[in-house]
Amino acid sequence: MRAVVHQWLLGRGNSELGAEGIYTWSLPAWVVELPWGGHFNVCPSAGVCAQLCYARQGAYRFSNVRAAHMRNLLLTLQDLPGFEQQMTEEVQHPRYQGAHVRIHDSGDFHSQDYLEAWLRIIRSAPGVSFYCYTKEVALFKDVVEPDPPANFGWCYSLGGKQDQAIDLDTMRHADVFPSEEAVEHHGYASQDESDLLAVYGPPQVGIPANNIPHLRRIQGAHSFGALQRIRDNQVHAKSGRNHPSDPSE
Numbered sequence: 007m008r009a010v011v012h013q014w015l016l017g018r019g020n021s022e023l024g025a026e027g028i029y030t031w032s033l034p035a036w037v038v039e040l041p042w043g044g045h046f047n048v049c050p051s052a053g054v055c056a057q058l059c060y061a062r063q064g065a066y067r068f069s070n071v072r073a074a075h076m077r078n079l080l081l082t083l084q085d086l087p088g089f090e091q092q093m094t095e096e097v098q099h100p101r102y103q104g105a106h107v108r109i110h111d112s113g114d115f116h117s118q119d120y121l122e123a124w125l126r127i128i129r130s131a132p133g134v135s136f137y138c139y140t141k142e143v144a145l146f147k148d149v150v151e152p153d154p155p156a157n158f159g160w161c162y163s164l165g166g167k168q169d170q171a172i173d174l175d176t177m178r179h180a181d182v183f184p185s186e187e188a189v190e191h192h193g194y195a196s197q198d199e200s201d202l203l204a205v206y207g208p209p210q211v212g213i214p215a216n217n218i219p220h221l222r223r224i225q226g227a228h229s230f231g232a233l234q235r236i237r238d239n240q241v242h243a244k245s246g247r248n249h250p251s252d253p254s255e
């Protein structure tokens with residue numbers, strides 16, 4: 007018998023995802039203050055993206071949105087088995103059959119236990135398609151890649167501390183470019199028409215930056231990946247080691 011769901015955990019996300027009929031699960035982006043004191047980094051492998059993050063701007067800062075994201079995070083931190091049980095029950099509901107769920111409209115897999123809870127949730131609902139972007143490359147290589155659920159797609163995203171572990175020629179990944187023209191110029195396939203192209207389209211996924219003027223100024227003419235390579239090379243130069251990559255773009 008189907009479980010009774012009192013309040014949906016999954017929402018319709020931002021307007022673009024909602025328009026595509028994609029359900030979403032969101033956490034706060036990057037570092038947040040916890041109610042009992044101290045801070046928590048929801049995106050442990052965020053790099054330059056943290057300063058350019060659209061999920062820390064605009065509607066994401068509305069108090070009701072922030073409160074909902076914080077509620078989600080606290081559920082995963084304080085009662086992970088309870089989260090898993092609630093979400094497992096919810097995704098059995100007929101409204102999700104044949105639908106897509108994007109895990110993390112904002113935020114990322116902040117721990118292995120949390121990722122493993124999601125993998126069990128995903129396997130419990132073979133009629134639902136789940137996908138995500140993530141910067142947790144090492145964790146996914148260890149925990150997901152050896153035996154991924156058939157109904158789960160993921161796209162590594164550049165701009166994080168683990169970019170160097172992404173083989174840009176062979177691994178599906180996304181980069182955020184300053185414009186559609188820049189996406190095309192660098193040979194990436196734009197996902198502007200549908201967010202689902204991140205997992206169903208060509209494996210080099212280009213995302214044109216959101217039109218947020220102060221973030222566009224910070225980003226300048228570079229992609230997130232290029233900015234991260236510049237930062238990584240500066241760090242390596244300071245530490246006296248060889249440059250890990252050539253940022254020339």
Ligand code: SF4
Pocket residue numbers: 034035036048049051052053055056058059060061062112113114141
């Ligand atoms: S990982 Fe995503 S949500 Fe987190 S800071 Fe970076 S862009 Fe924002």
